[in-house]
Amino acid sequence: MNTDLDTDTASAQAIFQSYGGMEGLAETFALPAQPLPAGWRAFFFRIYPGLLVAATIALAATWLSQQYRSPVMLFALLFGMTFHFLHEEGRCVAGIEFSSKAVLRVGVALLGARITATQILELGGMPIATVVGGILSTIALGAFAAQRLGLSRSFGVLSGGAVGICGASAALAIASVLPRTNESERDTILTVVTVTVLSTIAMIAYPLFVTLVGLDHVHAGIFLGGTIHDVAQVVGAGYSISPQTGDVATYVKLLRVTMLLPVVFSIAFVVGRRGKGGQGSTKAKLPLFLVGFAGLVALNSLGVLPKFASDAANEVSRWCLVTAIAALGMKTSFKDLAAVGWRPIALMVLETAWIAAVTFVAVKFAY
Template sequence: MSSDLDTDTASVHAIFQSYDGMEGLAAGSSAPALTQSGKWQAFFQRTYPGLLVAATIALAATWLSQQYRSPVMLFALLFGMTFHFLYEEGRCVAGIEFASKAVLRVGVALLGARITAHQILELGAMPIATVIAAIVSTIALGAFVAQRFGLSRSFGVLSGGAVGICGASAALAIASVLPRTSESERDTILTVVTVTLLSTIAMITYPLFVTALGFDHVHAGIFLGGTIHDVAQVVGAGYSISPETGDVATYVKLLRVSMLLPVVFTIAFIVSRRAKAGQNSAKVNLPFFLVGFAALVMANSLGLLPKVATDAANDLSRWCLVTAIAALGMKTSFKDLAAVGWKPIAVMVLETAWIAALTVVAVRFI
């Protein structure tokens, strides 16, 4: 398993002598060496309680989302935060860590099954150039404004990537390669909560906005797909205008999702180079989940994935991401979020306004 998972769970469980002690065995009791199958069995026993709780929260959040047509990520986050006490001590901690990292990376990798190169190239040069410029400038703006507000540059990059690419999914992917600090989990949760709320507001207001500007169906689709943060909200906003607008908006949004790969690779490369510059023995961690993302995009572009496989990958990706969000919620307390103040929210509002203004100019005048 990944070293950061082992490190985090070890530090969190420092308050316990061992899991054996929790089962009524004396702490420090000698145990025979485990075989490979025994190690997997021990790992399963160590992680399944927390993983089961996270999956149950994800199931409840999905049901409520379907019943009330509201963002599933937001439900999973809020429900997870109400079970924060499970992360403070007990047998759920290891499984919560596993869900918030390993399950998250599987979900991000499976996002690649949504995208084909044909969908991207079919859009033409203008939407592609607009999307690239919007993403790069939004991340740069986030890093700049965050520092001016006294926040970390990492938060600016995280929030800018979430706003510029694909909302909560991008926030989770970017957070997995940023340097880990004491505020990392809190910043990730805050970013996911805020970007989900902003995306929901955009889904309601942007169709009215493009109608007032007199955009045709194609240009309205480009604007909606290029500005709304979450894929589900893009689909909802686009098809509320017309089927043509919905199709164009979805393709533009998938173009933004495809930018997740180069953006996260670039961030991981920069972080690794800075780590090597500060410590010669620093280890460069290759984000293997992004390799999986790229492989799925390539396979889907070549027509190697049948529709049943892509549908299954999309469903599994959604379940993994919702489960990971629930686990991240359990790792964060309401008190920690309340302590951050208004500045992070202001940064994300500015990023949202920036990407909307830039896209309007591109659609209307270029």
């Protein structure tokens, strides 16, 4: 069945041929066929159109984020979704798939370059226990409440991990090891959109809250770093109170990012054990991007990684994640998101309220 795109293409070719006839050219004129390159060159020529589109969207989203001081992930998602038609067919499909998977994994692996063991150990035992307890209980709550709301357990784990660990980055990493279903891409996009919006609201509301309840700079930093979803929002909220609060909040947030490694590996292990058909399996594959993440943390902790290399890795990681989220946006339509209803959003609001309550109780009464 012909589509409107086919009709427009045929019309354009007919017009071009008529112009060629007017210039004295044969209507059957065609450029000689060029042999396709082999190997990695063939792979590059197959993916570069979609990769270029995703990178361009990432560039535009970054510029707007800097101009209007808004979450870059949200801009990249929304822009990507407006170009959903590029993923339906054509030359961009392969590059969009590559960006949403391979580029994503590179970005997650490079997150390890911002973390050192010293930063984590300097926090002491109680903040570590608070963060670990908050993350694990939030993921458990997500898995439990999702089924009560008629949602899949996978979505509960995905949303709980995103809320508990580091927002959009955690959602992308966890989604890469969860079982693939027809709703996987939609669930990932919905999680990223919702967690980004909730993180922005928290960045505005939580500093007012910690001031109202009278937390000092250190305790306020622990609360902000242990509850706000995205790293950028944690930094914004913490330093809006004081430099000390900002420093503590950043370190606590990096501790949460560190938990990405054991959480994603545990999920990958469980998924590998269950297998596609729910049968037990004796093998669980370790995702290579988690190996890269752990390796960079180790190198950075040992002081082997120079500062310029760490800064470069952080910048490349940011670009990779924004490009990946733009590609995921192109794989999702507004219609699909609108069809999910209110339950996923209610679940993520519940998870956000839960981790805030757990962290506040720990900060207020356990320190």
